[in-house]
Amino acid sequence: MIRRLMIMAILSGWFTLVLASGEKTETVILQTTSGEITLVLDKAKAPATVANFLRYVDEGFYDGTIFHRVIRNFMIQGGGLTQDLTRKPTHDPVQNEAKNGLKNVRGSIAMARTQAPHSATAQFFINHRDNPNLDYPGTDGWGYAVFGQVSQGMAVVDQIAEVATGRQAGRQNVPRQPIIIISATHQPRK
DSSP: OOHHHHHHHHHHHHHHHHHHHHEEEEEEEEEETTTTEEEETTTTTHHHHHHHHHHHHHHHHTTOOOOEEEEEETEEEESBBOOOOBBOOOOOOOOOOOSOOOOOTTTTTEOOOOOTOOOSSSSSEEESOOGGGGGGTTTTTSSOOOOEEEEEEEHHHHHHHHHHHHEETTTTEESSSSSBEEEEEOOOOO
8 A cells, every 4th residue: 555655646746847848838839931941938947037928929929920140150040021121129128037947058049139238129049059158147137038949941941141241221241042930839748
């Protein structure tokens, strides 16, 4: 009887742990003209940032936007501009959560921002390599808030990072052929 209770307690603890870990992540699929990228978002460590990102996803904000800044061996940035490089209107900025222990490593997704630490709105970037200089505290005492990781589709990120870029409409590192986010879809937890 004691052995049976111990086994049930262990299984119950394991099941609770599995459920808890599932509740701390969300999945988003970016369908792009270069292929599909699956993101796993860490809402336990970056709750405000994940909520902000999912708000834009659920509103369809990212659909039709482009990766407008691509720098090989650094990152690919998108989520705020249309194909004609028009900036889309956004919600208020989110508080910088860079001090969450997540690192700007290859394949991580982080919020883009201006020089002001708490200025991130909709734009994000996927690190093409490890970028420890972007981690908290960074050069400005804040860094860039990582809130998830590519779980599938890193080959697509690599492909995007290799495209030819140039100057366009006063911007640098713009892909010569637009790389469009066709859709961003929030996959509910199962």
